[in-house]
Amino acid sequence: PLAPRCLLLAGSATGCVVLGLLGTAAHCQEATVPADPTVPPGVPEPAEPPFDWQLFWTFLRPQLLALSAAVMLALGAALLNVRIPVLLGQLVNVVAQCARGHIPTYLREVQRPALRLLAVYCLQGLLTFGYIALLARVGEQVAGNMRKALFTTLLRQDVAFFDATRTGQLVTRLTADIQEFKSSFKLAISQGLRSGTQTVGCFVSLYLLSPKLTGLLIVALPALVGAGAFIGAFLRSLSRQAQEQVAKATVVADEALGNVRTVRAFAMEEQQARLFCAEVDRSGQLSEQLGLGIAAFQGLSNLALNGIVLGTIFVGGSLMAGNELSPGDLMSFLVASQTVQRSLANISILMGQVVRGLSAGARVFELLTLEPLVPLRGGGFIPAHSLRGRICFHHVSFSYPTRPGYPVLQDFSLTLPPCQTVAIVGPSGGGKSTVAALLERFYEPTAGTITLDGQDIADLDPSWLRGQVIGFISQEPVLFATTIMENIRFGKPEASDAEVYEAARQANADGFIRSFPQGYDTVVGERGTALSGGQKQRIAIARALLKDPAVLILDEATSALDAQAERAVQEALDRAATGRTVLLIAHRLSTIRAANLIAVLARGRVAEAGTHEELLRRGGLYAKLIQQQ
Ligand SMILES: Nc1ncnc2c1ncn2[C@@H]1O[C@H](COP(=O)(O)OP(=O)(O)O)[C@@H](O)[C@H]1O
Ligand SMILES: [Mg+2]
Missing domain, CATH: 1.20.1560.10 (ABC transporter type 1, transmembrane domain)
Structure with a gap:
């Protein structure tokens, strides 16, 4: 009578093992989750x-x-x-x-x-x-x-x-x-x-x-x-x-x-x-x-x-x-x-x-363990009362780290006097946005220096520079998936509601924001209310204005907009520009001609500079660019 019982028990134990091995086999199948879906198949991965x-x-x-x-x-x-x-x-x-x-x-x-x-x-x-x-x-x-x-x-x-x-x-x-x-x-x-x-x-x-x-x-x-x-x-x-x-x-x-x-x-x-x-x-x-x-x-x-x-x-x-x-x-x-x-x-x-x-x-x-070349913090400040906003590019050369042999700027020199608007024009791909990126210290120049009120920006605190000195408005404003209020407050987290409203008014945005049923609590971004390009841009301007920057960079801020939206945005920008140093990158004549100085960027350096009239009279590159419009 023992043998069958013993076998029965042994049999159930075997069942266990088989189950275990089934697990093994299932694992074989599962073991292949590709380590990195972004690496296309066939591309050898770099050494581990x-x-x-x-x-x-x-x-x-x-x-x-x-x-x-x-x-x-x-x-x-x-x-x-x-x-x-x-x-x-x-x-x-x-x-x-x-x-x-x-x-x-x-x-x-x-x-x-x-x-x-x-x-x-x-x-x-x-x-x-x-x-x-x-x-x-x-x-x-x-x-x-x-x-x-x-x-x-x-x-x-x-x-x-x-x-x-x-x-x-x-x-x-x-x-x-x-x-x-x-x-x-x-x-x-x-x-x-x-x-x-x-x-x-x-x-x-x-x-x-x-x-x-x-x-x-x-x-x-x-x-x-x-x-x-x-x-x-x-x-x-x-x-x-x-x-x-x-x-x-x-x-x-x-x-x-x-x-x-x-x-x-x-x-x-x-x-x-x-x-x-x-x-x-x-x-x-x-x-x-x-x-x-x-x-x-x-x-x-x-x-x-x-x-x-x-x-x-x-x-x-x-x-x-x-x-x-x-x-x-x-x-x-x-x-x-x-x-x-x-x-x-x-x-x-x-x-x-x-x-x-x-x-x-x-x-x-x-x-x-990766350490950035430019740390986020550390470096000097210029006290708010003595900050003028004078920017100088001294013989700046630059090539992108990802394309080392390809110089974008070569011996680029330009001065932005305080509270004036300087426009940079030039062919697409000529390096205009690169100038703005260098000023924001997104990259370090390969040679030359950039100064703010005479101080090399490499010695200044990058967070202070970006967070409080420079306001940046680009062609495609990026809004986060949260309320309009929070999106504007992104410019200055400690700002009060009143400050946010004021910035929005300055940016010509208060009116349309209040016309939404939820007003400033309207959720925008990918899943939220769809905003038009002009509306997004005005929110971005409000966000930049909230930090009351001494220097404003406008990188083709209106070029993605239709004529009507452009007018509303342009109005906001004109108001935003007063009392600040403005680096204006634009290709539309209407936005450029009012600048105090226009610099034409060609082959990585300033080819000619002057006011609209001066440059037209000169009949050089600028005149040609204007003609093409
Ligand atoms: N992040 C980048 N990495 C490598 N090359 C870039 C990068 N951004 C721009 N470039 C190159 O630098 C040159 C200048 O670009 P950009 O400053 O954007 O020109 P613009 O704003 O005048 O149209 C272009 O040839 C472009 O391909
Ligand atoms: Mg550009």
């Missing part, structure tokens, strides 16, 4: 940075208490797991004895080992709850702190950094990479600790139960696990290929759907559909191959595991016949060896996950 353990430690240290508690609990749960097969064996021994005819004493005999096992199960459940809860906390805290630190660091970076890096990639670092790192970290602690302890512990129990059977297992297991890991790696690479193929198909679809007007205009629907079909077919083939591989893997692993069970019972049975082993010992042995197999399988999955997590973490830490 090394993992910065020291930096990681600074994030881990505040969580040390919770982490140690989690580790202790996890260790406890693992040790109990090691105990369970032995207790189970003892129970089976009692049951087996009773089954041989001592039925009257069954309840009394079985009570103690059964209760002991139940207590261990309960304790193990409790410990498991404890360490998973604690680890979740530690993981979220570390990941959250990493996210915050990374975001702050990214925002501090030079503008040139953002020229060279795609924002999609940065967002991936901020979200997917940190997520991946967090899960690997949690898994390494929970699963790693558990599987490691269980493997070692169960081997010890196995050895104590039966050195002979253990010897047999030691021969069989590594070979099986090795083969499993090998096939697993093969499947993973197959699934990575499949994933990349899916990404290729997605690119085709994305491009065609996103540019449907162009596709339609060239009647390319069928050709695009053919292209997509081909990519989908290829990805289908790869996925089918992968499915085949997983199926074979599953089948083989089931066979192997059941083979081990069968072999153990076979050999164990002969040991039992020779009275070297009790039925309970055999039971313990089966369960413990299953635990070992499960743990080893877990460890092999874990390895891959940890490698991926470490490289995700390394990518994040690499960004975290």
Whole structure:
């Protein structure tokens, strides 16, 4: 009567392992989440940075208490797991004895080992709850702190950094990479600790139960696990290929759907559909191959595991016949060896996950240690009462860091006298916006200096310069997805409501804002109320005026507007310009001619300068530009 019962139990244990391996296979599929969706397939990724353990430690240290508690609990749960097969064996021994005819004493005999096992199960459940809860906390805290630190660091970076890096990639670092790192970290602690302890512990129990059977297992297991890991790696690479193929198909679809007007205009629907079909077919083939591989893997692993069970019972049975082993010992042995197999399988999955997590973490830490060339703060101020707003460009040369060999400005010199308007005109791409960017200190000149009231702006506090001295209004105003009130207040966070209203009045915006049902509380931005270009621009002007800047940069502020909107904006700009130094970049004659000085930018330097009349009389570049309008 024992044998069927024993087999039944062994069978259920096998079921567990198969489930575990199903997990493994599912993992193979999932293991391929492309590390970086912004990197097109086929482009080799740059060399991986090394993992910065020291930096990681600074994030881990505040969580040390919770982490140690989690580790202790996890260790406890693992040790109990090691105990369970032995207790189970003892129970089976009692049951087996009773089954041989001592039925009257069954309840009394079985009570103690059964209760002991139940207590261990309960304790193990409790410990498991404890360490998973604690680890979740530690993981979220570390990941959250990493996210915050990374975001702050990214925002501090030079503008040139953002020229060279795609924002999609940065967002991936901020979200997917940190997520991946967090899960690997949690898994390494929970699963790693558990599987490691269980493997070692169960081997010890196995050895104590039966050195002979253990010897047999030691021969069989590594070979099986090795083969499993090998096939697993093969499947993973197959699934990575499949994933990349899916990404290729997605690119085709994305491009065609996103540019449907162009596709339609060239009647390319069928050709695009053919292209997509081909990519989908290829990805289908790869996925089918992968499915085949997983199926074979599953089948083989089931066979192997059941083979081990069968072999153990076979050999164990002969040991039992020779009275070297009790039925309970055999039971313990089966369960413990299953635990070992499960743990080893877990460890092999874990390895891959940890490698991926470490490289995700390394990518994040690499960004975290980045220091901007121009810090946000630090440097001198000019007290408000002595600030005049005289700007001089002295022989400034500049090329963008992303295009080092291509000079945009060469020996550019220009003076903006206080409270006057200086216009820069020139062909598109001539470097006008670059002049404004240098004044904002978005970039550092390659040579030459820019001074404010005689002081090199490189010695002044950049935040003060941008936040309080310079107001910048560009062609495409950017509003944030919040209320108009908050959007204007962006210019000066501590401004009162009255100041905001006044700035809006100055910017010709108060009227239309109050005509909205929600007035200043109207939410704008991508999901909010759609504003016209002219309205957006006037809000942007109010935002710039709120900080009452001594210097105002207008970079083609009205060029995206229609004639009527332009009038309202121009009126606001004229009012805004009085009493300030204005750098006016424009291409419309109407806006330029009133400037105190007009500088024509050609080949990176000021080719000619003067008033509208002077330059017209001269009949040079400016005259030609005006003629073209
Ligand atoms: N962020 C940038 N990185 C690299 N090159 C740039 C960048 N911005 C502008 N350029 C290049 O610098 C030149 C001047 O650009 P810009 O100052 O915007 O001209 P403008 O405002 O006169 O039309 C152009 O050739 C442009 O391609
Ligand atoms: Mg420009």
